[in-house]
Amino acid sequence: MELTNPLYKNMGAHVVDTIFTIDKGRIKVLLIKRNNEPYRGSWALVSGAMYNNELIETAALRELKEKTNISDIELTFIGVDDDTDRSPLLRMFAFIHIGLVDFQNIKFLKETEKTMDADWFDINDIPELAYDHNKILDYAIEKLKTMINSSNILKRIYPNGFTIPEIHKVYESTLGVEIDRRNFRKKLLTQKIILDTNETITFEGKKPAKKYIFNDELPDKKLF
Amino acid sequence: MELTNPLYKNMGAHVVDTIFTIDKGRIKVLLIKRNNEPYRGSWALVSGAMYNNELIETAALRELKEKTNISDIELTFIGVDDDTDRSPLLRMFAFIHIGLVDFQNIKFLKETEKTMDADWFDINDIPELAYDHNKILDYAIEKLKTMINSSNILKRIYPNGFTIPEIHKVYESTLGVEIDRRNFRKKLLTQKIILDTNETITFEGKKPAKKYIFNDELPDKKLF
DNA sequence: CCAAAAGTGTTATGTTTACACCCATGT
DNA sequence: ACATGGGTGTAAACATAACACTTTTGG
Numbered sequence: 450m451e452l453t454n455p456l457y458k459n460m461g462a463h464v465v466d467t468i469f470t471i472d473k474g475r476i477k478v479l480l481i482k483r484n485n486e487p488y489r490g491s492w493a494l495v496s497g498a499m500y501n502n503e504l505i506e507t508a509a510l511r512e513l514k515e516k517t518n519i520s521d522i523e524l525t526f527i528g529v530d531d532d533t534d535r536s537p538l539l540r541m542f543a544f545i546h547i548g549l550v551d552f553q554n555i556k557f558l559k560e561t562e563k564t565m566d567a568d569w570f571d572i573n574d575i576p577e578l579a580y581d582h583n584k585i586l587d588y589a590i591e592k593l594k595t596m597i598n599s600s601n602i603l604k605r606i607y608p609n610g611f612t613i614p615e616i617h618k619v620y621e622s623t624l625g626v627e628i629d630r631r632n633f634r635k636k637l638l639t640q641k642i643i644l645d646t647n648e649t650i651t652f653e654g655k656k657p658a659k660k661y662i663f664n665d666e667l668p669d670k671k672l673f
Numbered sequence: 674m675e676l677t678n679p680l681y682k683n684m685g686a687h688v689v690d691t692i693f694t695i696d697k698g699r700i701k702v703l704l705i706k707r708n709n710e711p712y713r714g715s716w717a718l719v720s721g722a723m724y725n726n727e728l729i730e731t732a733a734l735r736e737l738k739e740k741t742n743i744s745d746i747e748l749t750f751i752g753v754d755d756d757t758d759r760s761p762l763l764r765m766f767a768f769i770h771i772g773l774v775d776f777q778n779i780k781f782l783k784e785t786e787k788t789m790d791a792d793w794f795d796i797n798d799i800p801e802l803a804y805d806h807n808k809i810l811d812y813a814i815e816k817l818k819t820m821i822n823s824s825n826i827l828k829r830i831y832p833n834g835f836t837i838p839e840i841h842k843v844y845e846s847t848l849g850v851e852i853d854r855r856n857f858r859k860k861l862l863t864q865k866i867i868l869d870t871n872e873t874i875t876f877e878g879k880k881p882a883k884k885y886i887f888n889d890e891l892p893d894k895k896l897f
Numbered sequence: 898c899c900a901a902a903a904g905t906g907t908t909a910t911g912t913t914t915a916c917a918c919c920c921a922t923g924t
Numbered sequence: 925a926c927a928t929g930g931g932t933g934t935a936a937a938c939a940t941a942a943c944a945c946t947t948t949t950g951g
Contacts, residue, residue, distance in 0.1 A: 456724040458763065460684045500680040501764040505755045529753065529768070531729045539682065540725040542766075544753070614903070631905075632941065639939080654902025655949040671895055838930070855932075856914065863912085878929030879922040 462542040463535075464509040465496040465582070466524060467589035468517075470552040471606055473653070474618030475571055476593070478586065479557070480578070481516050482566035488579035492570075494586060497563075499544070509546045516564050517557040523605060524548045527592045530585055543581075547589055547596070549605045594623040600669035601642075610646055612658035613637070624673055642667060686766040687759075688733040689720040689806070690748060691813035692741075694776035695830055697877070698842030699795055700817070702810065703781070704802070705740050706790035712803030716794075718810060721787075723768070733770045740788050741781040747829060748772045751816045754809055767805075771813055771820070773829045818847040824893035825866075834870055836882035837861070848897055866891060 468479040480492045495516045499508040505526060514520050530543035552569060559567050570576070572590055577583065596602045603616065617633050637643045644664050649657035692703040704716045719740045723732040733748050754767035776793060783791050794800070796814055801807065820826045827840065841857050861867045868888050873881035 454722075456726065457685050457722045458683070458725065460686060460725050461681050462684060462766075498678075498681045501683050502680065502757055504757065505753065526753070529729065529750070533726055533728065542686075612903090629941070629943085630903090631943085634904080636940080651949085652902085655951085656901080656903045656947070657949075658903060836930090853915075854930085855916085858931080860913080875922085876929085879924085880920070880928080880930045881922075882930060 460540045460542070461501075461536075462499040462505075462508075462544055463496050464499050464505060464512050464546065465494050465530075465543050465585055466509055466513050466546045466548060467494055467586060467593075468513070468519070468522075468548040468550060469572075469593055470550050470555075470569060471603075471619055472552060472569070474615055474622065476590070476619075476622070477552070477569040477571050478575070478590075479517065480568060480570050480576075481564040483563065483579060484565040485563055490565075491579040492576050493579035494582045496543070496580075496582070498541075505544045509544070513548070516561055517567055518561065519550075519555060519557050522548050522550055522555075525596070525602075527589060530581065530588075532581065535581055543585060545585055545589060547593055549593070549602055551606050551608060554608065597623050598673055599671040601663055601667075604663045604665070607663065610648065610650075610660040610662045612650060612652045612660060613643075614654070614658055615652050620673065626673075628673065636672070637661075640667075642672075684764045684766070685725075685760075686723040686729075686732075686768055687720050688723050688729060688736050688770065689718050689754075689767050689809055690733055690737050690770045690772060691718055691810060691817075692737070692743070692746075692772040692774060693796075693817055694774050694779075694793060695827075695843055696776055696793070698839055698846065700814070700843075700847070701776070701793040701795050702799070702814075703741065704792060704794050704800075705788040707787070707803055708789040709787055714789075715803040716800050717803035718806045720767070720804075720806070722765075729768045733768070737772070740785055741791055742785065743774075743779060743781050746772050746774055746779075749820070749826075751813060754805065754812075756805065759805055767809060769809055769813060771817055773817070773826055775830050775832055778832065821847050822897055823895040825887055825891070828887045828889070831887065834872065834874075834884040834886045836874060836876045836884060837867075838878070838882055839876050844897065850897075852897065860896070861885075864891075866896075 470477050479495065481495055483489055483491055483493050495513055497512040506524065509524050524546040526544065527547050528545050530545060533540060535541050535543060557567055575586060613634050617630060621628055641664055643661040646660045646662060648660040650660050651657045694701050703719065705719055707713055707715055707717050719737055721736040729750060730748060738744050748770040750768065751771050752769050754769060757764060759765050759767060781791055799810060837858050841852065841854060845852055865888050867885040870884045870886060872884040874884050875881045
């Protein structure tokens with residue numbers, strides 16, 4: 450038995466990784482500068498062509514390692530871009546992923562075989578990107594916002610704890626609404642979503658703020 | 674420019690449609706019986722190979738039309754099956770979809786060019802299916818349950834209204850927990866998630882039950 | 898001692914839970 | 925008249941929303 454219809458063949462796939470971090474309450478994404486054609490010299494999301502004998506997740510992790518040398522992080526598949534004209538060479542799907550990391554605890558290479566630079570960009574200040582990556586990034590940002598609000602994805606980013614004003618700012622900026630400081634604190638504490646540590650750290654004010662950690666025992670639920 | 678690495682090519686994709694309905698509070702899925710090799714004579718989900726020049730959603734709707742003659746329904750993409758050995762001919766992704774329809778308002782063909790039968794099956798009584806469709810169906814059932822609880826996907830299935838005991842049964846069976854009848858009713862009514870009509874209909878009891886409809890004005894939210 | 902952000906408490910309102918009795922119908 | 929499921933009310937516990945003052949630090 451064989452495939453005779455050429456319409457059934459001639460497809461390929463990219464994996465695209467949107468790697469985010471949060472710095473002082475602001476969301477940033479990791480971009481790399483390409484040193485190969487096409488789009489040589491353009492900023493782009495971490496991405497590349499998938500092999501036909503590997504799993505999507507494997508490819509997403511492999512490309513991340515090749516383009517940034519980051520490994521051992523969790524990636525979440527968030528959707529497919531199936532525009533038929535993404536690539537002039539072949540029908541290419543894009544399998545899109547989200548990663549969220551603590552920028553202080555992660556090292557990445559500024560240059561690799563395929564990249565000539567890499568850096569964090571505030572999501573409100575994104576340059577023109579290669580391919581359809583601006584569109585993909587917009588999609589991923591929306592997904593990230595939903596995930597922050599309805600699952601404890603933030604756990605991935607604060608292995609060493611956080612202050613309440615810090616995540617308060619994250620929630621307000623991702624949800625685009627004001628949340629009363631006092632009620633925010635009360636909700637997270639009375640529902641035991643976060644747990645007190647005995648440390649303090651200075652966030653934005655002069656007065657040091659208490660450090661908290663997420664309660665790993667609790668299931669994900671929508672917060673606001 | 675051309676693709677030289679053969680690992681980047683030789684991929685294809687199936688679309689797989691899991692079409693559900695709810696009959697007297699029980700969830701059922703639409704299966705077709707294949708009349709072509711491979712798996713001739715086996716029950717299977719509605720599915721088929723995607724063309725390399727169409728969108729995923731287009732392919733999902735086209736296959737549904739070809740295999741059942743159903744059209745004009747809403748399909749929701751819920752995920753990708755990327756096992757490398759799904760097909761012996763080619764690396765084939767499966768783009769999985771969910772549809773939810775009112776079985777009383779939908780007509781489908783028992784036989785088409787590629788099918789020799791079609792019927793609703795209770796999800797607790799599923800035969801062995803072609804390909805990896807049992808696994809895909811299990812995945813889709815879990816997604817459906819989540820969607821029933823956290824979005825108003827049920828709207829798609831009750832264009833003519835429903836009774837509270839009827840959807841109460843759906844929620845209890847999809848969530849796998851008991852929900853107090855009185856509190857269930859109160860919640861849906863006070864939050865105006867459902868609206869009274871002036872009709873009544875007999876569900877399971879002897880006493881006719883009031884008919885309600887979903888409130889289209891309200892945004893989706895997690896109910897329980 | 899002042900500015901800037903962190904921390905705390907109370908009251909009113911809405912939501913959820915637990916629970917028991919009556920009602921309309923078919924047999 | 926009775927069995928079966930449908931419909932209703934109330935009180936306690938809990939969660940949310942609105943709101944103002946005190947505390948700790950750096951400059």
